[in-house]
Amino acid sequence: MHKGFLRPVYGSYGVDSLLNILVTGGLGYIGSQACVALVQAGHGVVVLDDLSNSQRSVREQIEKIAGSEIHLEIGDIRDEECLCRLFNEFNFSVVFHFAGLKSPLESVAVPVDYYDCNVNGTLSLLKQMKRSQVKTLVFSSSASVYGIPAEIPVTEKNSVTNPSHPYGRSKLVVENILADLSSADREWRIACLRYFNPVGAHPSGLLGENPQTIPCNLMPYIVRVASGRLEKLSVFGVDYSTVDGTGVRDYIHVQDLVEGHLAALNYLECNSGFITLNLGTGQGVSVLQLIHEFENVTEIKIPFVTTERRAGDVAECWADASLAENMLGWKATRTLADMCRDAWRWEQQCLQKSS
Ligand code: NAD
Ligand code: UD1
Numbered sequence: 001m002h003k004g005f006l007r008p009v010y011g012s013y014g015v016d017s018l019l020n021i022l023v024t025g026g027l028g029y030i031g032s033q034a035c036v037a038l039v040q041a042g043h044g045v046v047v048l049d050d051l052s053n054s055q056r057s058v059r060e061q062i063e064k065i066a067g068s069e070i071h072l073e074i075g076d077i078r079d080e081e082c083l084c085r086l087f088n089e090f091n092f093s094v095v096f097h098f099a100g101l102k103s104p105l106e107s108v109a110v111p112v113d114y115y116d117c118n119v120n121g122t123l124s125l126l127k128q129m130k131r132s133q134v135k136t137l138v139f140s141s142s143a144s145v146y147g148i149p150a151e152i153p154v155t156e157k158n159s160v161t162n163p164s165h166p167y168g169r170s171k172l173v174v175e176n177i178l179a180d181l182s183s184a185d186r187e188w189r190i191a192c193l194r195y196f197n198p199v200g201a202h203p204s205g206l207l208g209e210n211p212q213t214i215p216c217n218l219m220p221y222i223v224r225v226a227s228g229r230l231e232k233l234s235v236f237g238v239d240y241s242t243v244d245g246t247g248v249r250d251y252i253h254v255q256d257l258v259e260g261h262l263a264a265l266n267y268l269e270c271n272s273g274f275i276t277l278n279l280g281t282g283q284g285v286s287v288l289q290l291i292h293e294f295e296n297v298t299e300i301k302i303p304f305v306t307t308e309r310r311a312g313d314v315a316e317c318w319a320d321a322s323l324a325e326n327m328l329g330w331k332a333t334r335t336l337a338d339m340c341r342d343a344w345r346w347e348q349q350c351l352q353k354s355s
Contacts, residue, residue, distance in 0.1 A: 025099030144168035182274035196280035201346030208346030237309035280319025
């Protein structure tokens with residue numbers, strides 16, 4: 001048992017128990033904010049991150065907000081020696097598995113890298129968890145497993161047979177592995193959380209998403225146009241049969257997403273088995289609606305041009321999030337205005353730091 005800041009775990013799960021939790025990818029956009037929430041809930045947090053899409057300095061921000069230390073291990077989830085060392089050193093009860101590659105576009109160009117990191121990485125982790133008898137896992141899946149959804153809003157019963165890209169397929173392969181594992185050994189407690197479109201940032205302005213290249217996703221692009229880092233937005237397609245012709249998505253505040261993870265952990269403390277849940281708001285928002293909301297909140301005009309549809313885009317996709325509400329008692333509560341405000345605060349903070 002580690003003698004440092006991590007508190008020992010006494011006995012089995014219970015309302016008051018403090019858990020030692022391994023957070024893979026804990027310096028990333030979503031993982032870092034999950035670390036804050038876990039520390040604030042009284043858990044001991046160990047982050048394993050290879051810095052492939054994050055910076056060391058995120059650790060300080062986590063600790064600053066949470067008011068307590070975390071342990072950081074720089075390493076790859078595919079490094080089995082590193083995993084073995086960590087599991088021997090810390091008495092983990094739970095793993096939150098965020099680490100992975102996440103760009104659909106990039107995954108088409110380098111599919112092997114995606115399957116290696118996302119699938120082999122998860123397998124290394126599962127093998128070590130099994131060796132150490134750690135059988136509780138919260139996994140970051142994605143709405144991209146649905147591909148082109150047959151029904152809107154998308155329920156978990158929707159077919160997942162045909163994701164549109166290797167990234168989505170890598171998430172589906174992992175979901176299937178986890179389902180098989182749970183069938184083979186009912187002691188496992190596994191939650192696969194299918195995120196819709198996470199946006200926004202920590203309300204402190206200290207943690208958020210900072211793409212190192214030109215952003216592909218809508219909200220990060222909008223904030224960079226607002227700050228003048230990019231000149232204007234291209235709206236991809238205005239001829240969809242949607243409310244105003246532009247694409248409709250389910251944007252969810254990253255803090256709501258994080259709360260969904262804590263609710264999943266509470267659920268797993270009381271229930272073994274395997275669950276797959278959508279994490280979305282259940283609200284569809286068009287590109288133009290998002291631009292207008294951002295303009296209202298920030299009083300900054302977003303210049304845009306309309307262009308052809310982006311290849312591979314669906315017209316609309318939003319979640320039926322009622323299963324998560326029923327099973328976890330969780331529901332997204334933050335508004336589109338909150339998402340815009342927090343994303344904008346974060347962008348301003350990034351600019352200040354870089355100037
Ligand atoms: P992110 O890239 O910001 O964070 C991932 C973190 O994992 C990074 O800090 C990166 O350095 C680390 N990492 C990557 N490969 C690693 C490896 N082999 N070993 C150790 N660390 C590694 O991504 P995010 O937006 O925080 O997403 C977290 C998870 O949620 C990912 O699995 C992603 O696929 C999934 N997800 C994200 C979104 C989204 O829009 N952000 C949507 C659906 C699902
Ligand atoms: C993308 C990914 C999806 C992933 C999700 C969340 C693709 C094909 N899909 O989905 O797998 O789960 O992000 O990270 O990459 N838009 C513009 N201009 C822009 C950027 C986007 O008009 O500059 C539009 C898009 O056409 C879409 C909407 O904004 O209608 C949202 O786009 P985006 O943020 O990229 O998310 P998704 O398309 O849902």
